[in-house]
Amino acid sequence: MYITITPQKLGNNYSQSSADFVGYLEKENQDLEQGALPAGKAGMEHFFNQYDVEISADEVVKEIDGNGAKLKKTEPKFYSITVSPSKYELNRLQNNSEDLKRYTRELMKDYVASFNREINGRPISIDDIKYYAKIEHQRTFKGTDWQIRENQPFATKILQLKTEIRNIKEGRAEGNIKLLQNKIDRLEKEAPHQQDGKRIVQGMPKAGNQSHIHIIVSRKDASNTFSLSPGSKHKASEVQMHGKNVKRGFDRDQFFDRAEKTFDRTFVYQRNFAETYKARKDFIKNPKIYFASLMKLPTNERAIAFKIMKESGVPMLPSIPVTQAQLAMKVFNRLRRGVEVAIKSSSIGI
Secondary structure, eight states: OEEEEEEEOOOOTTTSSHHHHHHHHHHHHHHHHHHHHHHHHHOOOOOOSSOSSSBBBBEEEHHTTTTTTTOOOTSSSSSEEEEOOOOOHTTOSSSSSHHHHHHHHHHHHHHHHTBBOOOTTOOOOOOOOOOEEEEOOOOOTTTTHHHHHHHHHHHHHHHHHHHHHHHHHTTTTOOOOOHHHHHHHHHHHSOOOTTEEEOOOTTTTOOOOOOOOEEEESSTTTTOOBBBBTTTOOSSEEEEEETTTEOBBBOHHHHHHHHHHHHHHTTOOOOGGSHHHHHHHHHHHHHHHHHHHTTTTHHHHHHHHHHHHHTOOOOOOGGGGGHHHHHHHHHHHHHHHHHHHHHHOOOOOO
C-alpha cells in the first residue's frame, strides 16, 4: 500500500481552481467515451464521498472552490491523497470498485483521527471534512519508474541508432541501414524490462490490475470555518494562543499505519513484512535493522518478502545516505542469493 498526500499546485503556471485537477481525474472516463481504452476494461467511474455516489465533476469543482474562505492565494485550497494498493492487496478484493469505495470511506475516518485538532471542543469527525474520491483502473509507466530507469541505457543507444538511420536516409551520412536496424532489434530484446514481448517505455499502459484511488479533500472544514491541513509541519502538539492551550498538527505516521490496519481488518488480509509502512521506513532510515528483521522471518514469508521487494524495485538507493546504501546493497545481495532457493522451492505458489 502506497499513500501520498500532496498539496494543490500553486504558482503562475497553475490555476487557483480545482478544475484542472478534477479534469485530469476525468481523463479515464473521456478515454472510455472515445474508445481509447482496450475493450473489456472497467466501465466509467464517478466521484463519490462518504455518503453519496455518482457525483459530477462540475459539482466537485464547485464545492471545493467554494470552500476556501479566508485562504490566501499562496495557500493550497485542497490536498490530493493517492492510495495505490499492491497487486497482492488488489487480489484480495472481490469487486475492485465497490470494495475500494468501502475502503476509502473507512480510510477517511483514519484521516480525520490523525488530526490533533478540535472543533468547538470536540474531536474532528468524518462529517467535518469535505472530500471527493474517484477510482481509476489504468496506469502508465512514468520516467521515475525503476523499469524505465533501468531500461534507459538501451533507450539511449536505440535513439542514437535511429538518428544514424535518419541521417543516412536524408543523405547527411553513409552507412548500412540494415546493420543498424539489426542492432536496434537486438537492443529492444536485450532491455531488462519487457511487457508482452516489448521493451517497457514511458507512457506504455501497465499490465494487470492497476486500480487505485484519488481523493481530493478541502483544506477548510465542511463549515468553511476551520483550516485542516495534513501538510502541517506540526505532528501532535499544543500551543498557547490567546491564553488557551490549542491542539494542532497532523500525524502522518499514524495515518499511514492506520490505513494499513484498516485494509487488513476490512478484507482479512495477511500483510507481509515487506509490505508494511514500518518496514519501508526502517529500510530507508536503518537498513541494518531492516535486514535483521527480514532474516528473522519464517522461510516462506521471507521468500515472499524478497519477491515483493524485487517487484517494487527495492533497494531504492537514491533515497538512502551513501554509507547506508552501500551497506544495504551488500547485505541485500548476499541475502538474496541465499533466499532464491526458498523462492524456487516454495510450495505456496509465489
